[in-house]
Structures are given as structure tokens and as C-alpha cells.
Amino acid sequence: PHGTLTVCITGGAGQISYSLLPLIASGEVFGHEQPIELRLLDIKPALEALNGVVMELHDCSFPLLRGIVATDDPMVAFRHADVAVLAGSFPRRPGMERRELLAKNVNIFKAHGHALDQVASKNVKIVVVGNPSNTNALVLSHFAPSIPKGNITALTRLDHNRTVSQVALRTGVSVNDVDGVAIWGNHSATQYPDMTRATAKGELAMPMLGGRKVVAEEIIPCIQKRGAAVLKARGFSSAMSAANAIGDHLRSWLMGDSKIVSMAVASDGSYHVKAGVYFSFPVRCVGGGEYEIVQGIELGEFSRKYVSATTEELFAEREEALSLL
């Protein structure tokens, strides 16, 4: 028998939440026998819109949905939360400086870290989605000292899924037949979508992809800039694919996954990434909320330059965030 799982989503009235809620409430993420209580957090000006989302959730009449709380108070939203999806963040406005955006978000993740620290389940599983997600996760962990660092992650599964999909499309296999890709580093344009060990139907994909030159000049930039391309085409940022990736991230993390996936997690010094940043690594999810960073991968010269660029960016972002605290 399953107890009720309390799932909190911040930015509850936003685009990603709108695509994520049906996945969670229908049982697609946590299983079709897992009752769910939802906590939706947004800011006061968004509460009316949030109320509309609550109406629609009722109208879906999801059998697993045992309760919905909509609020602008983090202490209410995070109370006894078992899972928290942190998509609530300050959007970049035209002409806004990066530092200004970082400052707004540092304050949000500071407040949310404090509240999670005080009222969430000590075993809460957190995925930070709001950008800059790796650094927001770092700030959150700083202000939530009682929550184990391993329980705090940031989303790079969308980048991972984009890479799997590009390999599948370009080698003519189905996504199920692709394995061995990984995202290293920051969820930003410096991320390294690593295809050097990718396989398509068990065969090394690099030659089928056109070799290193094509991968470096076409495929890696395509993935790094995919978010901007969707934004330009749609006029809104990726929300459906982001929500789908959040579902995948949580399912792999909580239930385990036979394939290696990518998650930004607190570095433990693996691959010379100094502890203290949230860095995307290939991870093995063994089930029950446990995961390990895959060890022993040989990063060749081709990969190393990408990994150091994204590492440097993350450390600079960390310094900037800490200076704002």
C-alpha cells in the first residue's frame, strides 16, 4: 500500500507547471498506484491564474489526486513535501543584465532554501529547474543545511533527451536503441553534450554521425542552442519538453533506470570537478532515490576542453552568486 506522496511545484501558474501537472497527477511519473497531494506555489500576482489551474485539475478528475493546495506562502507549500520541483524563478527581461537576473534568483532560492529546510520532509527530493539552475541549486543547498546535498539536483535531463534524440534522428534508429550519451557541466550554452561513447543499436555512433568535425561543428552547437531555437520559433521557451524531462528525471531518480542518465548533482570531486558546484554528470540511478556518479570514464582531449570550459563558467557563476548573498 502506498502512502500519499506530497509533491510541491513552484512557479505553479507557469508554462512548465501547466505541462507537468497532468503527467504527475495521472500517475505517469510516480506510478499508477501512487496517490498524490499537490502543493502549488506562486507569487501573489499569479494567484488568480493559479486558481484557474486548480479548477482545471479538479476538472480532469484524476483518480490519484488526493488534494491540492495553492498558495503564495513557501512555508505552506513546502510543508512535509516529499518531492519539490522548483520552476518558480524570475524571467529574463529584455535589456536585463545577467548579474541582475542572478541577484533576483539568488533571493528566491535563498527564501525557498530556508523554507524547505524548516518544513519539508528531511528526505525531500528536490529538482531545480529555474535558471540559472545549477547555481540556484547551489544557493538553495547553502540555505537548507539540514537537507542532504545529495537530495538536491538540477535538471539537465532535457539536454540529455535532446542529445539522445539527435543521435537517433541522425543515425536512423529509434531513441530506445541509443545509449551512452551524457551531459557534463552547466545547463547553459557551455554544457557538453558528450557523444563520444554514444551507441546506436550497440554500435559506436560517432562514425555514423559524421565524425568529430560534424559533431563539433553541427551537433553539439545544435543541442547547446536548442532552448534558444525553440524560443525563437515558438515565442515561448521549451515547456512541454522541459516538463517531460522533469518527469523522466524524477522517475529515474525515484524508481531507478537501466540506462545511464544525466543529472546535475553536488560534485564530490569526481573528474577533477571541485566539490562545491552542482555539475551535470552521467549518473546511474539504482532506485529508491539512490544514484551514483558513473566513475572511470576516460575523457579524451576532445571532451576535456569542453568540460573545462563549462567547469570554469560554473565556478565563475558560483563566485558571483556568493558575492550577492
Ligand code: NAI
Ligand atoms: P514561466 O515564466 O511561464 O513561469 C514561471 C512562474 O514562476 C511564473 O508563474 C512566476 O509567477 C513564478 N514565480 C516567480 N517568482 C516566484 C517565486 N518567488 N515563487 C514562486 N513562483 C514564482 O516560466 P516557465 O516556462 O515555466 O519556466 C520556468 C523556469 O524554468 C525558467 O527559469 C526557465 O528558464 C527554466 N527552464 C529550465 C529548463 C532546464 O532544462 N533546466 C528548461 C526550460 C526552462
